[in-house]
Amino acid sequence: MDCSIIDTDAEDMLYALLIAEGQRTAGGNEKVTNINFLQCQFFHIDIKPDPSTFYGALKSLLAEAQECGLYFCTDGDVIIKWNGDNQDIRYGLVKMVTNMYETDIEKYTSIDDFFIDYDMINSRDKLKSECAKKLKKQSKHGKELSKYFSNVNLIGALQKTIHMIKMQRALRAQPQILIVEDQKFSQKILTTILKDYTCHVAGTSGEALLLYMEKCPDIVFLDIELPDLNGHQFARLVRNIDQDSYVVIVSGNQYEEDIKTAKENDVKGFISKPYEKEMILKVIEQFKRTRKRKVA
Numbered sequence: 342m343d344c345s346i347i348d349t350d351a352e353d354m355l356y357a358l359l360i361a362e363g364q365r366t367a368g369g370n371e372k373v374t375n376i377n378f379l380q381c382q383f384f385h386i387d388i389k390p391d392p393s394t395f396y397g398a399l400k401s402l403l404a405e406a407q408e409c410g411l412y413f414c415t416d417g418d419v420i421i422k423w424n425g426d427n428q429d430i431r432y433g434l435v436k437m438v439t440n441m442y443e444t445d446i447e448k449y450t451s452i453d454d455f456f457i458d459y460d461m462i463n464s465r466d467k468l469k470s471e472c473a474k475k476l477k478k479q480s481k482h483g484k485e486l487s488k489y490f491s492n493v494n495l496i497g498a499l500q501k502t503i504h505m506i507k508m509q510r511a512l513r514a515q516p517q518i519l520i521v522e523d524q525k526f527s528q529k530i531l532t533t534i535l536k537d538y539t540c541h542v543a544g545t546s547g548e549a550l551l552l553y554m555e556k557c558p559d560i561v562f563l564d565i566e567l568p569d570l571n572g573h574q575f576a577r578l579v580r581n582i583d584q585d586s587y588v589v590i591v592s593g594n595q596y597e598e599d600i601k602t603a604k605e606n607d608v609k610g611f612i613s614k615p616y617e618k619e620m621i622l623k624v625i626e627q628f629k630r631t632r633k634r635k636v637a
Contacts, residue, residue: 344400344409348392351412355420356472359465376408376424376461378468379431381438383417385455386445387526390419398441402433414475420468431458449525474568483569486547490570490578499554499582506557507585516559516628517541521549521575522591523568527614531562531591534621546570553579560628562621563608565592565599573599576606587631589624591616 347354366373383390392413396403399421403409406423413419423430439452446455459468489495510516515538520531523544532540541556543549546569552558561579565572572590579586589610590603603611609627612620 344396344403344406344411346392346396346411346413348413351414351420352472352475355412355422356469356476359461359469359472362461363465373462374424375426376422377431378459379421379434380457380459380468380471381419381421382450382455382457383419383442384414385525386442386449387417387524388442388445389413389417395419399434399437402430402437406430416475418475449529477566486569487574490546490574496578496581499578502554503557503583506554507583509557510559510585513559515539516625516632517556519543519549519552519556519558519561521546521561521567521572522564523566524564527564527591527616530616531621534616534618535625538625544568546572546575549575550578553583559587559632560624561586561588562591562624563588565590565594573602573606576603576608580607587628591621 362374362376365371390413392411395413396411399411403411403421403423405427406425408422408424410422411419412422421434435452435456438456439446443452446452457471459465459471517539518535518541520528520535520540520542521544522528522531522542528542528544532542541552541558543552544567546567549561549563553561561576563572563576567575572592576588576590579588586607588606588608589612590599590608591612591614592599593614600611610624612624
């Protein structure tokens, strides 16, 4: 059985497949096709597999599958599709991929967390949401969160809360840091560089807001591309609720528009990936000097 290899616009094509299947079965007259999907989260370990090499390693196993497909996503993830109830295919795929990348996976996450299972019957919407995220289409959750982030009453309440708790900062011997980054590879690099400091890690803007209100961090290292809202929106919220905020963008993008927006949000710095240890630690020293001037 030939296997389709999609290495261009993979997210679009997979999203379209899911939409088409939903429309086909919407009336209840058509039976849902039993299609299985296995997502390999290479994005989190900063690896982009070569399509021909990856397929070559799995070719013998995929020959047993019906209507299989390999979707090579822009962010590095690979989503494997096959039809039917043969779970031996799933176990074989996990074993083969693990054998090839086990050392890299275990540096940043567990084997179990690296793989995500979906099927057309029970989790089609979940996979659609994942594709939408990769396509940078804002999810329903992201749209709702965006409304909250611009709600005047909510911002006022957050301002009062921050005003009451930010005295914690003056009592700290060392700054506490909030890392807002959805890629485990990047999380690991930053926490390793900042191993001498207390770090709190969030993978989404929603998680980051909860941690900000709980921990009142001194410094925020913030990625732009996040699953729910982008980093610019979060930076704007932080600026509005905390006049003493200290946010630094850390991103793979350094477009002129991104830098301009960051400045408008009173971001204190902009560091491009891949991170250099000296640049990250320089931010810490700059913050310490700024805090000393304020205390004086």
